[in-house]
Amino acid sequence: MTTATPLSDEQRRALVIAAQAARAQAYVPYSEYPVGAALLTASGQVFTGCNIEIASFGATCCGERTAAFKAVSEGERDFRAVAVVTSNAAAPCGICRQVLYEFGPDMTVILAGDDGAIAWEGSLADLLPLGFGPKKLAEGQRAAQT
Ligand SMILES: [Zn+2]
Incomplete structure (x- = not known):
């Protein structure tokens, strides 16, 4: 079992505000469903993203x-x-x-509405139980060699 990274109220609030701002940049002419995301890394930096839809839908990228x-x-x-x-x-x-699992299997995920109200907070493992990542891949490769 994994546990989510603990966050302070200030970090939580700052991430939601950054995600709201990123959402304002979403390019969503087809779905009209803007998404904003704000990602906190171990170095303390925050990276934001929005969803970007492309007329050739397969080229679309989520926030x-x-x-x-x-x-x-x-x-x-x-x-x-x-x-x-x-x-x-x-x-x-x-x-x-x-x-997200590739770079943060123990990361915390916060889900908020457009008013910034947090509706859910938990670990990524809650959203992706028994996730497959670099650790499992390495284990499998070692097992195959024995
Ligand atoms: Zn997505």
């Missing part, structure tokens, strides 16, 4: 992955928390859960 890829592209590899803001406090999609 959570936008934030995650921005963080990784800046050298961050240890995620501690993410706040996601949508109109209905929705949880990240399956693809985003997998991407």
Whole structure:
């Protein structure tokens, strides 16, 4: 079992506010469902993201992955928390859960509505039980060699 990274009230509030601001940048001409995300890394930096829809829908990227890829592209590899803001406090999609798990299996996830009210807070492991990540891959590779 994993436990979520503990957050202070100040960190929680700052992440939700940053996610609200990121949501305002969403490019969503097709779904009209803007998503904002704010990701806290172990170094204390916050990376934000919004969803970006493309007319060729397969090229669309969620807000959570936008934030995650921005963080990784800046050298961050240890995620501690993410706040996601949508109109209905929705949880990240399956693809985003997998991407977040790669860099923060024990991270905290905060789900908030567009008014900033936190509807749910828990660990990523709650959203992706028995997740597959780098540790499992390495274990499997070692097992295959014996
Ligand atoms: Zn997603």
